[in-house]
Amino acid sequence: MKFINNRIALLVALAFFGISAAAQQIIPNTPKDSVKPVKYTAGNKLKVDGVVAVVGDYVVLDSDIDLMYKEMQAQNVPTADVTRCELIGKLMEDKLYAHQAIQDSIIVHDAEVNETMDRQIDYFVEQLGSADKMVAYFKKKSLDSFKTELFEMIKTQKLTEQMQKKIIDEVEITPEEVRQFYAKFSKEDLPVFGAEMEVAQIVIKPKISQAEKQIVIDRLKQIKKDVQDGSSFYSKAVLYSEDPGSRSSGGFYKITRKTQFVKEFKDTAFSLAEGEISDPVESEFGFHLIYVEKIRGQELDVRHILISPKVTPEALKAAKEKAESIRKKITSGEISFADAARSESDDKDTRNGGGLLMNPRTLETRFELTKMDPTIYNQVADLKNNEVSEPILDTDQRGTQSYKLLTVTNRYNEHAADYAKDYTKIKELALKEKQIKTIAKWSAEKIKDTYIKVNGEYRDCKFANNWVKK
Template sequence: MPLKKIQMKFINNKIALSFFLLLFSCVIARAQEIIKDSAVVTTNKIQSNQKQKIDGVIATVGDYIILDSDIDKSYLEISSQGGSIKDITRCQMLGKLLEDKLYAHQAIQDSIKVSDSEVKGMMDDRVNYMTEQLGSLDKVVKYYKKNSEEEFRTYFFDILKEQKLTSEMQKKIIDAVEITPEEVRNFFKTIPATELPVFGAEMEVAQIVIKPKVSEAEKQKVIDKLNSFKKEIQEGSSFATKAVLYSQDPGSRSNGGYYKMNRKTPFVKEFKDVAFGLAEGEISAPFETDFGYHIIYVEKIKGQEIELRHILLTPAVSEESLKEAKEKIALIRKRIEDKEITFAEAARTLSDEKETRANGGALINPKTQDTRFELTKMDPSLYGQVSNLKEGEITAPFMEDEQGKKKFKLITVTNRINEHTADYAKDYIKIKDLALKEKQIKAIGKWFDEKIKETYIKIIGEYRDCAFTNNWLKK
């Protein structure tokens, strides 16, 4: 059952709608143009003795302008991503464009940097996705009504750079918001008993993982291949091209192995240790993580952030090793069913997955960081394994292939929680998340109120009659 709507009168409707429109930011495309405050933008002159006409410009935010055609392009982009535009008015769309321009303008004022290589990586991902959807790059270019691939890429580069500035500015505002237990308690108390949210059925699950052993010969084969890549790159070959052709990391392969990271970025420790130990322009020796073997090339170091590229190769596993692992996990299941050992004890002493081993195999929900998984929001592959299990039952052994790495698993349901009305003690994590979101909404609203007052903003023509959620007209 979906979460019951909370009729929270303490949430300002203006701010809530502004936050709702913020969700469009990942799909709305805009034309970006930089102008000086004193400049007059024109596409035609009426007469030499008449004033110049600003043709198509409907708004200015700081150094950015918005054209009437940008609204049409935004509708086109949402439609291209499969979104519905029937309930979005032109005034709402302009309001969203004004927000994005203000975010991007303020990002520049705050010296938020977005590198060209980062934007290029984003562009490669988006272009690959659109090419898959439409069938060819030529069709993508035609869809956006551009005359050539070069013209399209130039146009799209500016769009993505502004989108990245916008998202980084949003992130800066939201990341600064923290919430205390007292604020969570007060938030919960203000919700009327009849309007408390209802949380759907949940379960807690645990797993045991057995990984097939990789021979030393296969490991050395991968290390030698990475060393040969390193030598060729040092002699002039392109690291990015090698990553596209050979890397087995699906998250970065399409954009040449590119990642931007800092010390807090959630990468495995071994990867971060090597990355932050390299100088700019240096290529690492091959090193191992749970995902396989890597080499890293550091492109740029900017304070606490680094931009890098990497290549991942995974050693092959023999059929004999697969058979041994399958037999081992089947034996573990039998010992648990025969009551020789509990599931938690088997996970702690026999599982090959160090992330869950110490907790008796208990899985952590990556979205909430607690042990509960709501059935309607569970990963489909996990749901398929556990949805019909009773508490304490164990799946049959099954093999999972993740990024080319095969492993065998057993999963059990350790606890089932029925659908229930929110309880402060039992559902603290979820309530905290709701309270934090409300505080973030208010922080965004306050930010808009302050920055609108400080920034040159002008809206032209019929759009001045729009009922905006933010005070763009400074009335």
């Protein structure tokens, strides 16, 4: 949104770091004013690392602020105009949310934290080259100590997110409030919406032969036998599962009947007894071997191993030829793109809508170009309206290949907000403003009721919140 002040946008962006800037340690049961400073090395200088703020049961260290700067720089976020006062304010906000989440009995399960931590470590290792380089980069003594701190960081971040969600979940906006929000802008100050486009697709998946399916079924049956003979299901999942979301945690998920998993998976899981392992179960993702580890009423701790049948070169070639044939029919006028998507596309999420892609952020069909998936944008940027792309080989996160045809159905130029045409977007902005005000009111009330102490020079900061309770 072009009307949003860049500096405000930068500070808001800090709230969405995947990991908060430093270990969110809980103060032990000692007097709050007796926490002694420790020494740490910053660059080539020896610096006293003291407690600069206390929020409830949490502390903010001087080194936390330095580390937050380092993380921002690592992510190429401009820091020249960001002050330490702004960063300590952000860190204190995080601590306030986490402290109140504990008071409100909000629970974050260790399995959820471990899953996020494993993904984060995989990312760091990929970026830095090795686990040893990762440990050295973050100046930790060992991988275990790094994991311990990272675990606490992520857990606190998740507490913060859940607390924020609880605060704003009940915030609603009425049509009259949307009208008033829009009316307060002068013509010159109206929000500007960037250029947008609507994109449709037809997906053709290679056919999997029964022989390839049988190979996977036999492999999973052998794994089941190995586990029944004493092997570890956890280890088998780490070694063989093709599910990137659970492989590193031994295939672990915690599910209820409302969990958004495919029907075949849930039906099988809830039909098993505790300690039982299923036969291979087919879904759109491949074949699953499901192990029910623990039953807690309507909640299950399950582990699974996912293996997908391999696509043969012949099947992939046939899928491309089918996509080319469909494209010829569309370009010749024999059938429309939308009708072809409804009758031929293998993507169940888009075919009923004529192939139109849904923007997951707005739940509309329009994509703002600056926020569009770069891969999709590059594939459609040069297409004219209603021109159909050549078949594009696509590989998803699980390594599954398919061919797709893309077309741009509509383009919308950059324009000032129009109440009638852009009502949904204006409503979204009005709701966000109301949510921000709700959070500000909540923060002001909790600050009054929470033990907060700001030390030293930071007491002179001009905070957005009344942290020093003047």
